[in-house]
Amino acid sequence: MKFEDVKLETKQYSLYYGDFQALRNVDIQIPRNAITAIIGPSGCGKSTFLRTFNRMNDLISGVRVDGEVTIDNNSVFRMDPVELRYCVGMVFQRPNPFPKSIFDNVAYGPRSQGVRDRAELAEIVERSLRGAVVWDEVKDELNKSALALSGGQQQRLCIARALAVEPDVILMDEPASALDPVATLKIEELIQQLKKEYTIIIVTHNMQQAARASDYTAFFMMAEDRAGYLVEHGRTDQIFTNPQEEITERYITGRFG
Amino acid sequence: MRKMVDAGVRYVLFLSALASVFIVFLILLFTLREALPAFREIGLVPILTGTVWRPQQDQLGILSMVAGSILVTLGSVLLGVPLAMGGAIFLAEVAPPVVREVVRPAVELLAGIPSVVYGLFGMVVLVPAVRNTFSVPGNSGFNLLSASIVLAVMVLPTITNIAEDAIRAVPRDYKEGSLALGATRWQTIVRVTLPAARSGIIAAIILGVGRALGETMAMIMVIGNSIRMPGPLDSNPLTLFLSQARTLTGNIAVEIKYATGFHEDALFATGVVLFVLIMVVNGSARLLIQRGGRK
Amino acid sequence: MSDGAAGPKTMTREDATFATLVRLAPSREDARPRRKVGLARRQLVQKAAFGLLWLSGIAAVAILLSVVGYVVVQGAKVLNWEFLTTPPAGGLSASDVGGMSTTIVSTVYLVFWTIVIAGPLGVMAAIYLVEYAEEMEGRTGLIPVLVSVVRFGVEILAGVPSIIFGLFGYALFVSATALGWSFSLRSAAVTGACLVLPVIIRASEEAIKAVPRSYREASLALGATKWQTAWKVVLPAAAPGIITGIVLSVGRVISETAVFFVTFGGTVRAPDSVFDLTSPGRSMALHVYYLAMETRAFDKAMGTGAVLILTIILINLLMNVVSRRLASKLKGR
Numbered sequence: 001m002k003f004e005d006v007k008l009e010t011k012q013y014s015l016y017y018g019d020f021q022a023l024r025n026v027d028i029q030i031p032r033n034a035i036t037a038i039i040g041p042s043g044c045g046k047s048t049f050l051r052t053f054n055r056m057n058d059l060i061s062g063v064r065v066d067g068e069v070t071i072d073n074n075s076v077f078r079m080d081p082v083e084l085r086y087c088v089g090m091v092f093q094r095p096n097p098f099p100k101s102i103f104d105n106v107a108y109g110p111r112s113q114g115v116r117d118r119a120e121l122a123e124i125v126e127r128s129l130r131g132a133v134v135w136d137e138v139k140d141e142l143n144k145s146a147l148a149l150s151g152g153q154q155q156r157l158c159i160a161r162a163l164a165v166e167p168d169v170i171l172m173d174e175p176a177s178a179l180d181p182v183a184t185l186k187i188e189e190l191i192q193q194l195k196k197e198y199t200i201i202i203v204t205h206n207m208q209q210a211a212r213a214s215d216y217t218a219f220f221m222m223a224e225d226r227a228g229y230l231v232e233h234g235r236t237d238q239i240f241t242n243p244q245e246e247i248t249e250r251y252i253t254g255r256f257g
Numbered sequence: 258m259r260k261m262v263d264a265g266v267r268y269v270l271f272l273s274a275l276a277s278v279f280i281v282f283l284i285l286l287f288t289l290r291e292a293l294p295a296f297r298e299i300g301l302v303p304i305l306t307g308t309v310w311r312p313q314q315d316q317l318g319i320l321s322m323v324a325g326s327i328l329v330t331l332g333s334v335l336l337g338v339p340l341a342m343g344g345a346i347f348l349a350e351v352a353p354p355v356v357r358e359v360v361r362p363a364v365e366l367l368a369g370i371p372s373v374v375y376g377l378f379g380m381v382v383l384v385p386a387v388r389n390t391f392s393v394p395g396n397s398g399f400n401l402l403s404a405s406i407v408l409a410v411m412v413l414p415t416i417t418n419i420a421e422d423a424i425r426a427v428p429r430d431y432k433e434g435s436l437a438l439g440a441t442r443w444q445t446i447v448r449v450t451l452p453a454a455r456s457g458i459i460a461a462i463i464l465g466v467g468r469a470l471g472e473t474m475a476m477i478m479v480i481g482n483s484i485r486m487p488g489p490l491d492s493n494p495l496t497l498f499l500s501q502a503r504t505l506t507g508n509i510a511v512e513i514k515y516a517t518g519f520h521e522d523a524l525f526a527t528g529v530v531l532f533v534l535i536m537v538v539n540g541s542a543r544l545l546i547q548r549g550g551r552k
Numbered sequence: 553m554s555d556g557a558a559g560p561k562t563m564t565r566e567d568a569t570f571a572t573l574v575r576l577a578p579s580r581e582d583a584r585p586r587r588k589v590g591l592a593r594r595q596l597v598q599k600a601a602f603g604l605l606w607l608s609g610i611a612a613v614a615i616l617l618s619v620v621g622y623v624v625v626q627g628a629k630v631l632n633w634e635f636l637t638t639p640p641a642g643g644l645s646a647s648d649v650g651g652m653s654t655t656i657v658s659t660v661y662l663v664f665w666t667i668v669i670a671g672p673l674g675v676m677a678a679i680y681l682v683e684y685a686e687e688m689e690g691r692t693g694l695i696p697v698l699v700s701v702v703r704f705g706v707e708i709l710a711g712v713p714s715i716i717f718g719l720f721g722y723a724l725f726v727s728a729t730a731l732g733w734s735f736s737l738r739s740a741a742v743t744g745a746c747l748v749l750p751v752i753i754r755a756s757e758e759a760i761k762a763v764p765r766s767y768r769e770a771s772l773a774l775g776a777t778k779w780q781t782a783w784k785v786v787l788p789a790a791a792p793g794i795i796t797g798i799v800l801s802v803g804r805v806i807s808e809t810a811v812f813f814v815t816f817g818g819t820v821r822a823p824d825s826v827f828d829l830t831s832p833g834r835s836m837a838l839h840v841y842y843l844a845m846e847t848r849a850f851d852k853a854m855g856t857g858a859v860l861i862l863t864i865i866l867i868n869l870l871m872n873v874v875s876r877r878l879a880s881k882l883k884g885r
Contacts, residue, residue, distance in 0.1 A: 213486060536711065
């Protein structure tokens, strides 16, 4: 599928762990300021694919890549990964706030970039916490340990932390899978708000979540040699009501896990 | 029949387990028994604060030895901790696997070298070097500096190993979270990993201190063993480290073989002071390790 | 997709605030240049820091090589078959006479007896602490209390400095006011056993704990008693770890000086046989000390030191090889 206003794109992108091919020839375009969901059975490389966009796969030794991955038409691999991560933020599956205060957690990104002015940091922190819809719950306790918050609050704190860096893209790796249903709903509502300013890619194993919460959906599948590949990609309503590929239809209707 | 054997075996095993406690008990008993006359005759406080050590004349001040032990331990910490921490961070975060395979065994081997060999090396290589480098009158090379250097090398493996383990134990989540926010690897180490490993690192240092306080033979060979209170050799206060000294451990080892009667009791008293000191140090390290684990 | 109309009221309020704040915030594009400048400096700091870290790693290896290298090279000058097989010259004789043969013998005997005493004792204690003591968890009474006391005791024992062991040995075994064994192989061995006991207990405990529960359950299900299970199933499986602990103790005994300084004596004569328990002696480590401090024969001290170092290295290598071989044999390879 071809789109206007593409933020991220991959062309014939493959990834190998040593000799093992984890992703094969992925061609995809991620539209700007929209939510793209990545679905597929476990082990098909969804998280690995997501981590491509902020080069977190670099942390694993023996990783090799092929093909092109671009952001705003600039190759991701030719950028400094640290700089890339200023534009592409990430929220992890399990909330991972640092063992520091709430304020210090959110201020971490800006501080790393050299922001020293206390007033400026305070403003960034408030803005980010509001953006993650958690300001009202923590505004009186900014100096308390982030670990004292509930799971859902911690995850929204992690989102605030990512927002503080002022990225263009937010990658979310099953952000609500470790949370209860009420917290999950809050996160989904938050994502709807965020898409106005950010491009969001969310990996989820929960198809109902993908159907409810995303604008576009990409369906990945595992081939016989266990390499992941992109089966189909398009507007969410179209994928779920009228999929082009038979495998897609079988997956969506639950005929296999 | 089988049940009887089983019960008997259980009893024997239980007794073996009790052996350790029994030994600790015996150690405390005998050391205290020998030390008591000295404590009773002179008193704990005068012993700890007196600066004159002449046991044959009933003068039992061990302050000079306490100072010696503390100064040499301090010196070894100042010299050894930066190097040990650098090594620990290097092994845990920076070294490629191939390099780690070389450096880590090297550090472990350093731990296995007998203390006399370190003492010998110190005597033959370090002492003359220190004497020639700092030509201050009164500097024989046998001094706190040489001893600190030797001791720093001896505690290096202890601190490095435990600190490295503490740093490795920091959850990957934290590191990934930091990197994903655009921090560099070094920033991640300084602002997230090391603070998170803080209690383990402090425990490593404290255990190193305990080890330093307990070292005997290598110290005797390079520290000079003078019974005078260590002090600066000239107007420069740093020459304190060029002064001879004697450690609590050295005090015991040097005199025990020819000491009799009251003198002998006095050495046991030194032993008791040393024992308490090290137990306190080790105990606090253990508490810190536990507290760190509970997070 | 709905437009947020289904959300709770608070959402709408937040919605407006959020929009306001986003409008008021500086554009993200504006923030970029500032960050790029800082990045170059931060990369530089990282390079410098990592450089220092590499230096630390290299320094550790360099120190090892210097110490070991120096001692071995200097020691090699006096090391020959004659040196190893001639007894040291005792007393005040000239320092260029004599070798180290009796010290080797004394060391071997010392290690033998120390391990004979501490080995079985430590392993049995470890078996008890792992296999039997867990029944006591949660129960009250004298025995569980004693078990905690035992654990505490091992901790304390592990932390006692070696000179204190020496003092203790001197007071209890050597001194005429107690057992009166004076400087002898038995005084040294028993004291040495106290020293290495915690090492053996700890290593054995870990090794025994690491044996999978399923082994024990299978054995018990077949009708074996607890002891039979421990003896026939658990111990063999834990053998590599236990042997490692024992080898570690051997290394400790060989390296240790302070303890044997006050319990073994200083004579250059070796015990007549391994059963000559009342004879004093001089271990290799002690020999280095005496050569350096009393005889002032530094070249021979280096020679003995070199033998010591090489022995320790060999023991470490042996330990690695043996435990790896045993571990793979147990896995059925």
